[in-house]
Amino acid sequence: MSRILKRFFSSTVTIKPTPSKTHHHQPIPSSNFPSGYLLTGIHAGVKKKPGLLDVGLILSTSSRPTSAAACFTKNAFKAAPVLVSEQVIASNAGRARALVVNSGCANAVTGKQGMEDAWAMVKETDKLLPPSSSGTPDGHETLVMSTGVIGQTLPISKILSAIRSQREGQASLGNDFAAWERAAKAFMTTDTFPKLRSRSFTIHGREYKLAGMDKGAGMIHPDMGPPSIGPMAAGAKGPLHATLLGCIMTDAAVSPASLQRALTYAVERSFNSISVDGDMSTNDTIIVLANGAAADAATPEIDDAKDKEAYEIFKKELTEFAIDLAKLVVRDGEGATKFVTVTVKGAPTYQDAHLIASRVSTSALVKTALYGEDANWGRILAATGSIPLSAPLHPDKVSVTFVPSDGTASLPVLVNGEPEKVDEVRAKEILSLEDFEVVVDLGGGDKAEVARYYTCDFSYEYVRINGDYRS
Known part of the structure; x- marks a missing residue:
């Protein structure tokens, strides 16, 4: 830093201290989380500081098919994980059972190697999933997200080794608060606290749960929309909109098309309605998984064409929950005091x-x-x-x-x-x-x-x- 800048920042200006934001993260009772999921966060070595969690895993273990919906950045330089996740959702007609995320490297603008690395993360995480009992198409069932520095390739061997450890006797996967917190911490880059929330809602007398996490503090001005390829893209209507990453899990059963419509509506009013610095990232992604673990075998998937009332309740709950998560990103904005x-x-x-x-x-x-x-x-x-x-x-x-x-x-x-x-x-x-x-x-x-x-x-x-x- 030049002497002039040093003098300016140290002598000329009275700088107000940035308020602590850690009070926005509090323990959540383990019973408040949706059933049918296993999660963890691992230190793989993407981040240089020992012990920092930098790979997160989320697996759906429900016997029912798991629906997946996503909204992705519309930046022209879409990162490899964005392109790969779009392909997975398209090829499986809106079904997926797992998510793997790394922090510390965005795997963006990394060419052919970046695509190969993103697919390698998908394939290794697929191996953690239990055999599909019904309804899930064959093929890859994992979505992938990355966040961190643009233009650098992943230390992919370290990441794959960390994923592999979860099936080689070192598994830390769980569904209690500690497991959800580990996964949320694995998302973090310049974030000052893990962003984790849960809530319950009722449809036709049955209780369901939502839980989710997101990350972001800088390079925040998302403009995300549904996948640009495949059958889920065809259902999109109207204007669509550090990196913003987020995932929301529910144990309600929702059809893939209705889940995508509800998420697109929710994202427009939540994540597409926040800004820290006006800069859109190459990696912005919001994913929702609905595994139906809290619905009995006779309960049909929520679908706006078959049960409008149930769909509208779910859409409202998802939107309010997404707004709560989105606000946490702004509260943790880099240097923000307001x-x-x-x-x-x-x-x-x-x-x-x-x-x-x-x-x-x-x-x-x-x-x-x-x-x-x-x-x-x-x-x-x-x-x-x-x-x-x-x-x-x-x-x-x-x-x-x-x-x-x-x-x-x-x-x-x-x-x-x-x-x-x-x-x-x-x-x-x-x-x-x-x-x-x-x-x-x-x-x-x-x-x-x-x-x-x-x-x-x-x-x-x-x-x-x-x-x-x-x-």
Whole structure:
């Protein structure tokens, strides 16, 4: 790092400490996790520091067929694991029983070798699966994800050896909290805590469970959609959207096509609605497995064409759960000191509201103002007005409000295009909170569309983490 930069960061600026985020990870009772899964995390040696978990395994052991759905990055430089997972889902018509993930190396932009390595991980993990009793097609049944540095090849022999250890007397696979936590830790790169959640829901009097994990702290602005090849791609409708990786497991039985439709809907409102720094990764992937382990043999798979009520309940539960997981990524944003919800109301369409919320959430001027605890609503308006909409925007109907998370009074700063006299002390109180909301109302009325984005501020710590300062 140059002497000028050293002087700037050490003397000129008072840097606020980044708050600890570890309280977002708490033990979960083992009984809260879905049945029919085995998981673990292993140290293979992808990460140089001894003992750090860098390979995760998730296996479905249900006697029923396991459905698999995924949303993948739309980045033109799709990483090898993305391409391979798309092929597995396509060839098996939406069925898969396992997931293997490594951290420490993204296996992205690695050419032919990268593809061979991703397939090698699939084949080795396939060997851990019990024989299929019914319904699962022959062929590869493992999906693969990678995260870490782009442009470097995997230490594949170390990874394969780690996977192989799980069938050679060194197995640490389990379904208790410790096993789920090990798998979640294996996802981590610059994350400061493992991101793991669970919840229960009921359909037609039967209880099912969801559990999932994700990772991400930098290079976060996902735009993911269903697989681009195979039968699952044909069912996609409408606009589709460090690396974001996530997986969600349920013991409900859901048909592959309906699982994909529910996930696509959920991802648009969760993982496609978060931003840390506005940069889309080459590896972004969200996978859902539904193994039916909590359904009896006579219970049919949930399918939107056969039981709309059951499907809508499942879609709602999956969406809310995905939002909870997605928020954890933003809370762990590199250098972030604020968690900010950007709500856009009164828009002509959901897509209009989503585009504006995205633009506000990715504006460097807005994000630096949030860090400085400055209610500079002019920057928010400038970002709002930069997006072409499907119908004309009427500036005289637009309002902007800051909403605190502590239940105290909100602070309108613009009402129907007219600026309010802002109480700067009150504005500072709201923006000094760790959580708050920015509401942009376009004035389209209560029946108009609403979209939410979850974002964070830009701090000096973010620059330090992502800059290449050589002392």
